[in-house]
Amino acid sequence: METCNLILLSLCLPLVLLLRRKGRPGWPQGLPPGPPVFPVVGNLLWLRRSFDDIETILRSLRARYGPVITLHIGSRRAIFVADRTLAHKILVQSGAVFADRPPAAPVVRLLGPSQVNINGSPYGPRWRVLRRNLTAEILHPSRVKLYGEGRGKVLGILLWELRRQAAAGEPVVVVGCFQYAMFCLLVFMCFGEMLEEKAIREIAQVQRDFMLYLGKLDVFAFFPWIAKFVFRNRWRTILELRQRQKDVLIPLIRSRRELMDQGGKNVSENSFQYSYVDSLLDLEIPDGESGRNKKLTDDEMVGLCSEFLNAGTDTTSTALQWIMANLVKHQGIQAKLFEEISAVVGDGGDELREEDVGKLPYLKAVVKEGLRRHSPADFLEPHAATEDAAVDGYVVPRKSTVNFMVTEINLDAKVWDCPMEFRPERFLPGGEGADVDITGTKEIKMMPFGAGRRICPGIGLSMLHLEYFVANLVRAFEWKPVDGEEVDLTGKLEFTIVMKNPLKARITPRHAGDM
Structure with missing residues (x-):
């Protein structure tokens, strides 16, 4: 068997390399370089390496092939960019050309048209309407x-929980506290409502269960309609999780609709005047x-609300x-930050x-350095070329998937x-970094939120939340x-x-009244 494979490989490689080098009229070269390609498998490196090692693999390939690399995963082709100047040219200077998204994963398409979201929408009229609504109605500074x-x-909830754990005299593991507070x-x-803890945790659980199980459905990438029957138990499970998600979120949506139909007259002290x-x-x-405009269904709003919560x-x-x-x-950085905070709010216990x-x-x-040194993701969401x-x-080529190596750029x-x-x-x-622009408009030195037309719309909100909570925690x-x-x-890598080992710390209240 090994001998047959080697013979087949020797016959295929020259043809593959020839095709890779073949250019077009007026174009100096073909695709960006990359490791050898084998039919069906794609790049030969997948025979001995896992795709989970992609960031490490790309780092080693960059030294050999340069800052733009082509990889083949099965029949799929992906281009990776690890250079900040090229990233700026692609995302900002040629923003419209690379503002599209690759086709949705097969399992998402199988779940139907109710899977409406902003992040994965193709570049076009629907994406513009949804994104404009989010940025103008929710993420604008005035909103x-x-x-x-x-x-x-939420800050009060977080500080209370941290004080409670600190009072036990044991080290505090903060990851659960932070996740609950942000959620x-x-x-x-x-949803415009200060819900009880039980309800919030129920929403968090259905969201996490659905997202985690989606990650187990890679089998649907190949012949998805056949996989629905071959792996019918998995398909049944994802449909049940999707229904559970709707059962939890749709009553909240309908409750808000009833409130708005009443003119918002019965807003309680636990309600906001406006919500997503x-x-x-x-x-x-x-x-x-139909070519006409239509209102969102409840199912479609579930998709958008789910995206809002996860993002x-x-x-x-x-x-x-x-x-x-x-x-x-x-500790020296923490002390310097506390000194700056004390100079503004004094030595009392005020928020x-x-x-x-x-x-x-x-x-x-401090916040910018945290985002530079530890970007939440190694890669931006994939882009796709419109031409x-x-x-x-x-x-x-048109419709090629283009990925940007955030960590490599941030640590250049x-x-x-x-x-x-x-x-x-x-x-x-x-x-x-004194003149750094984290939006990447003028140049890219770091891009934890992306850049160009698909830049994360929540950049302002995220920076406010990080600065506000870091300052008050210190x-x-x-x-x-x-x-x-x-x-x-x-x-x-998780979401x-x-x-790898969640932060454990000994925390001591700085003010007697906080004990």
Whole structure:
């Protein structure tokens, strides 16, 4: 068998290499370079390496093939970009050409048209309507201010839980506290209601169960309609999880619709005046089949609400944990930050308000350095070319998937001095990051939120949440490592790049009244 494979390989490789090198009239070269390709399998490296090692694999391939690499995973072709200048040319200067998304995964398509979201929508009229609604109605600074009371309540919940755990005298594992707090806040903003803990945890559970099981459905990538019958038990399970998600979320949507139909007259003290669901109730989106606009169904709103909750929870709670881990590890940085906070709010136990955040340049530097050093994801969401395009002298064919290596760009030694070090001072006047624009509009030095037309619309909200919660966590507690233990900054992939060993710390209230 091995002999046959070697003979087949020797016959196929010359043809594959010839096709790869063949260019088009007016184009200097073909596809960007990459390792040898074998029919069906794709790149030969998958015969001995797992796709889970993709970031490590690409780092080693970059030295051989350069900053633009083509990989084949089965019959699928993906192009990876690891250079900040090229990323800027593609995402910003040629933004419209690369603003599309690859086709949805087969299992998502099988679940039907109710899987409406912004992030995965093709570049076009529907995407524009949905994104414009989110940015104008929820994420605009004037709207964000409306949820200040909710942020204050969530901060109170978080601080109370941390004090409770600290009072037991044991090290505090913060990851669960951070995730619950961020999810609380997103639920409030989404449904406009300060729900009880039981209801919030039920929503969190159905969301997590559905997302986790989606990750187990790779078998549907090949012949999905056949897989529905071959793996009918898995298909039945995902449909049951989807129905459970609807059973939990649709009553919240309908409750909000009834409130709005009454003119919002019966808003309770636990309700917000405006929510994401409110913005969706009368929204009309283009209907591809009829060519006319139509209102969203309840099922479609479930998809959008689910996206809203997922997008703002794991990324923010992950970034928050990484930042606090570095403050535990680097006591001098924590002390400097606390000194800056005390100079603004005094030595009392008062909460640091949102309007005070703008007076804290070192806080902003700490948050930016946390996002540079520990981006929540190694890659941006995949982009797709809307037409044939040239990148660094190579051809990127229409509909090709283009991926951007965020971590590689954020840690570029040509930009950052000692890039692996956690050094917030680099973002202060005189540092190499003092003029950095994290939106990447002028140039890209780091891009934890992406860049160009598909940049994360929640960038402003995320930065506010991180700055607000980091400042108040440091104001309320002194954070120290557990005796005899080093803070482990090793990461692993889950929904985001999380700490392999979640942060444990000994926290001590800084003010007597906080005991």
